[in-house]
Amino acid sequence: MTIMNNENKSVRLFDSHCHLNMKEFHGDLEPVLERARVAGVARLLLAACDEISSRDVLRLAGGENGSGVEIWASAGVHPHDAATVASGLPEELTDLSSNKHVRAIGEIGLDFYYDNSPRATQADVFERQIKWALKARKPILVHLRSSANRGDGDAYANAFAIMKRSGASECGGVIHCFSGEKRDAATALDMGFYISFAGPITYPKAASLREVSQYVPIDRILCETDSPYLAPQSRRGKRNEPALVREVYETVSMTRGIALPELAEAVWENAERLFLRNNTV
Numbered sequence: 001m002t003i004m005n006n007e008n009k010s011v012r013l014f015d016s017h018c019h020l021n022m023k024e025f026h027g028d029l030e031p032v033l034e035r036a037r038v039a040g041v042a043r044l045l046l047a048a049c050d051e052i053s054s055r056d057v058l059r060l061a062g063g064e065n066g067s068g069v070e071i072w073a074s075a076g077v078h079p080h081d082a083a084t085v086a087s088g089l090p091e092e093l094t095d096l097s098s099n100k101h102v103r104a105i106g107e108i109g110l111d112f113y114y115d116n117s118p119r120a121t122q123a124d125v126f127e128r129q130i131k132w133a134l135k136a137r138k139p140i141l142v143h144l145r146s147s148a149n150r151g152d153g154d155a156y157a158n159a160f161a162i163m164k165r166s167g168a169s170e171c172g173g174v175i176h177c178f179s180g181e182k183r184d185a186a187t188a189l190d191m192g193f194y195i196s197f198a199g200p201i202t203y204p205k206a207a208s209l210r211e212v213s214q215y216v217p218i219d220r221i222l223c224e225t226d227s228p229y230l231a232p233q234s235r236r237g238k239r240n241e242p243a244l245v246r247e248v249y250e251t252v253s254m255t256r257g258i259a260l261p262e263l264a265e266a267v268w269e270n271a272e273r274l275f276l277r278n279n280t281v
Contacts, residue, residue, distance in 0.1 A: 011266075012040060013041045013268075014043045016045050016175075016223060017222075018226065019049075020033075020227070034067050035242075038169065038243070039242075040246060046076050049077070050084060051090060051119060054076065061073035073102050075096040077089070080114065082126070089125075103275040104173065105133040133173070140174075174193060185215060189217070222251060225240050232251075
């Protein structure tokens with residue numbers, strides 16, 4: 001992989017959502033982190049999906065990786081796995097939020113596209129995890145995906161209703177890998193949430209996403225890879241990795257008509273505000 005690095009010395013990039021604990025990285029995590037460093041990535045957040053991955057990402061965050069890339073972790077249960085905790089969140093899971101390396105609760109939310117867990121269960125587990133985040137005083141990483149025909153299942157509208165009645169604005173968080181419409185971004189922003197853009201914003205047919213990235217205030221933007229998924233256009237269909245978050249930053253900066261270093265510094269500040277200053281542990 002070739003990484004453009006002519007501006008690397010002047011930028012520090014944050015990948016706000018990735019899954020380096022997954023099997024796709026088991027054979028070459030060290031070079032993946034080194035490529036991230038060369039591309040300008042100085043920090044990343046590993047998103048958990050269930051109790052096992054919550055422990056896995058925490059181990060990676062707590063270890064010395066030697067790359068110079070700082071690793072943060074989250075803890076939580078993805079909507080795909082909501083049925084596994086339908087009877088209640090294990091104490092062994094919720095206890096993880098007291099660890100200093102755990103900066104967020106997630107990823108949590110609703111997925112009406114795959115429906116791997118019943119929708120009612122997804123909603124219940126989502127709400128319970130918001131309450132956990134409020135108690136732990138951690139922001140949330142929100143996964144939202146509607147049905148292919150949004151009329152058959154609007155994850156955004158349903159999630160926002162849950163978030164409002166649960167007081168999610170008090171813990172704050174980010175809508176990760178945003179795939180909604182401008183009105184969805186407006187609702188999230190009104191609740192105090194951040195909007196994170198991923199590889200799809202680089203796709204030729206993603207004009208609506210790029211329009212949303214122009215609409216979102218610069219002090220509410222985050223950028224991510226969601227790796228190993230959703231590689232940007234240059235690597236589309238192949239394994240994604242944190243080094244490629246640079247292409248997301250480049251697309252957002254070009255769309256907004258600002259320099260890459262300006263966007264990178266704004267995103268860095270946004271991440272610190274969300275994950276550090278409002279984080280009491």
